[in-house]
Amino acid sequence: MKQYVIREVRKDIFEVVVFENASHPNAVYEVDRNRQNYFACTCPGYRWQRDKTQHKHVLLVKFWIENLDKEPGFLMWFDGEDIEYAQMFTSWGNLLNECAA
Numbered sequence: 001m002k003q004y005v006i007r008e009v010r011k012d013i014f015e016v017v018v019f020e021n022a023s024h025p026n027a028v029y030e031v032d033r034n035r036q037n038y039f040a041c042t043c044p045g046y047r048w049q050r051d052k053t054q055h056k057h058v059l060l061v062k063f064w065i066e067n068l069d070k071e072p073g074f075l076m077w078f079d080g081e082d083i084e085y086a087q088m089f090t091s092w093g094n095l096l097n098e099c100a101a
């Protein structure tokens with residue numbers, strides 16, 4: 001099961017880190033929000049997805065903004081159509097340290 005961690009790198013630029021199962025990330029994608037509140041993802045799948053509003057990385061970022069108030073340290077995943085989450089760590093620095101190890 002893929003799990004995701006999101007952070008805001010700069011204003012309206014979000015990083016989606018994808019974990020497959022281990023503690024090391026499989027991929028990192030960038031989701032940008034433009035001035036019209038439109039979200040776009042840099043991952044390969046986004047380009048081919050017909051309904052961009054249903055793109056999972058965009059859905060995750062929107063969920064994180066609207067429901068988790070951009071709080072760092074949440075691990076998120078899909079349960080069918082629903083997004084589930086759990087707080088895994090309190091500091092983004094801890095995660096980066098683990099990734100670098």
Ligand SMILES: [Zn+2]
Pocket residue numbers: 029041042043044045046055056057058
């Ligand atoms: Zn994407």
